[in-house]
Amino acid sequence: MFLPNVLAASSLVSVQPGLIFWTLVTFVIVFFVLKAKAWGPILQLVEEREKQISAAIESAKRERAEAEKLLADQKTAISEARRQAAEETRRNQQEMEKFREELMAKSRKEAEELKLSARREIDEQKTKAIAEVRAMAVDLAMDVAGKLIGERMDDSKHRALAEQFVKGLPLSGSGNAGVRRSA
């Protein structure tokens, strides 16, 4: 075969042990220098940064949740206050209504009482007046009758008679008819 001869003749595929040695030595030196002076610090820095970023994100999340909680609390507080105010207003209105009704009832009662007493007064006065009118009518009737018969009618027999007559008279406006009838 031609190819193996080519490969054997070429210095390209010969592996020099010395160069392997130098490669290993160089690599190991480069590795330890870079590890100590470059990769270590860089990786540390990167990790530190990652840690800080994740911590910052975490705390931001936490703070946001806290803020949201606070906001929710505030909202509930506001709605609670609003509810309370509405409640208070409602209660006030109710009380006022009650008070008003009470007042109304009281005044109505008072007016009723006033009316009642006025009526009583009127009735009293009326009975009194009727009694007076009756007495006067008796007197008048006796006077008239005395004048008519020319004789004083003052004894009790006549008076009783007149009173009986007056009693037969109607009390109110319809008395005219009674008077007319009796006349």
Add this chain to the structure above:
Amino acid sequence: MRKAMVLFASLFVATAWASESGGHGEGSEPSVPDYILHHVADTNDFELEVPLSQPIHLGAIPPLRIGSCEPVMTDHGLVAPTGWPGLMAGCLDLSITKHTVMMWLAALLLLATIFIWSSRDKTKLVPRGTGANLIEMLVLFVRDEMAIKNIGKEDGPRYVPYLLTAFFFILFMNLLGLVPWMATATGNLAVTCGLALCTFFVTQAAGIRSAGLGGYLKHLTGGVHWSLWIIMIPVEILGLISKPFALTMRLFANMLAGHIVLFFLIGLIFILGHPAVAVVSVPFAFAIYLLELFVAFVQAYVFTLLSALFIGMAVATGHHHDDHGHADDHGHGHSELGGSHDHGKAHA
């Protein structure tokens, strides 16, 4: 894979031409394939390539050998033992070559770049600065997309420094090879072999660390009956070796192939001997150069990703027992659930 095919085709053609042109005599100019093979080869002889002229010889670094390196008689005369035969004879050839220098240059450039760009006010966590951000982006990419995804959240971060070093070191060697007058260290099998050996050692260490030495050795037996160990152990060891071998070949072939293709496209002008060829071959070469820039990143990425994958597999062998434990726990949970269910029935 296509890259590897292009590489071997190029090598084939190059050597065919080289052997053909070799017969023209010593005095003639080196042929294009000779030139290319010379360019991508490793040597301790340094020269500055000058356009349209002979290269300027910069001098050679004297060879450095450790051990009993008495010159031995070969077909070419009295020669000091080199390479693997030399190592077998007790002589380690540590000669500083072109690719060694390129590797060191890449390492120095890497250290300088990382140190200059990664310097920032460490007390401030807000990322500022393009260079620092770029490095951090790559660091995070290696950490999140390679280490944690393939090795796991627990063990992944432990191997991030190794993966980062491998990625950046390979990337810088790849990119350095694209600078004129520089050479691609990763286009040398010894270099890629050394890098793959690093991954191999780290992988084995990860396996032992995760499963314990006993568990690691037990895993090597494949968990079969002892009578089958004679088959299973070689297979498992072959599996261990094939991974770094694949890493070695992939990186080497990809980096070398690109350069050879690039040079062949330019060399086409001289092979065909007409300037008009440049109208086609130069734009093509430019396109290949851009592709090579991309490949430099891709190959560094692939090497690192596969390293992470292998480490992840090694770590997973140790977690196997834990998984069994979890499975048992689940079983208990189910039986408890069943028991309570029965109780419910009894009550009913």
